[in-house]
Amino acid sequence: MAERTPVAVFVSGSGTNMAALLYASRAADCPYEIVLVLSNNPDASGLKLAQAEGVATFCLPHKGIPRTEHDALMEAQVLQSGARVIALAGYMRILSPEFVSRWEGRMLNIHPSLLPKYKGLHTHDRAIEAGDPHGGCTVHLVTAELDDGPVLGQTPVAIIPGDTGDTLAARVLIAEHQLYSRVLAAHVIRLQTAYI
Template sequence: MAEVARKKVAVLISGRGSNLQALIDAAASPTYPAEIALVLSNIAEAGGLDIARGAGIATLTVSHKGKAREAFDAEIDAALRDRGIDLICLAGFMRLLTPGFVTAWTDRILNVHPSLLPAFKGLRVHERVIADGVRFTGCTVHVVRPEMDAGPIVAQAAVPVLDDDTPETLAARVLAAEHRVYPLALALTASGRAQVVGDRVVVEGAVAAQGMLVNPAG
């Protein structure tokens, strides 16, 4: 199969980069519509930087310490533009991006959240899911907006909540779903099959399979 034109992606991390590895694995295929061109972290010791280096991917550390949020984001913005980045994937990036940065990259930033948004925004998700007694949770890849955990949904994966679940066991099951759905959502976005229309994402030829729920077209 012929190689496809690939979007250049920067993955922003602050830690070990579990979802980063899933994206790298998916992008190893020459037919995948995106390449991981840069892994950027605000933490020099982030484990994901070693994962990137091991895969031969360029890395960059931009420390947030002692900087105003706007100055920090401006430094990241300049680095991404200097490298010709097309899309940004947030993968455990523990900094809130400023509205100015998000607006400058409108519809070009993806984030994964460990719940079926718009339910359970914020932190301590799995504890709250168990405490509320819901039977299904999951994960969501969405287009980033200035508001936290908000924006048009690209893809979701559903995960059952078991009676004997702890936050740790549930987190592990949801993380496994993230590893499936994030590469799918990036592929849909990079290929142009996922398009933001108003407050929704419309996906061309969408399907639902193996617990992954992708927005239907139309």
């Protein structure tokens, strides 16, 4: 098997998608490894989990730091770790266009809707209110436009009568955990072949 591609994961909260990526990376045939988990939130439980699993972590609260400067400080850690790909996993910060353009084609995000529907927040409530038969999740490449990059994969999740935003979110999260690791692995393999 080719050498594993080092990946850095950005989190702001519980880090369940980061955990899904990390545990998927333990499979013998996984083409990537998680080398660093970064956060803008010192209380993010995703950081504690990464530390417990022996993964390097870095945290830099963003308050009082200009966006481009904060991004550059985070990016310096990513470069130092040797990561070649960035996975955003519940990172609740809009990134500067400069940072995004430097990682074009190598930064992925997971979003809890079937893009291009419902960019931004409250995606599950919006899908239910619209009477959609499905909610779901999307993994896409990150561009300067919010939740707008090329779609790499989607999983529809049925909306059940009586669903609330919370009950739908819980099922979509299960789909997210499966979709993200699968799509990241496929994208990493594409990048590996492009480098050869």
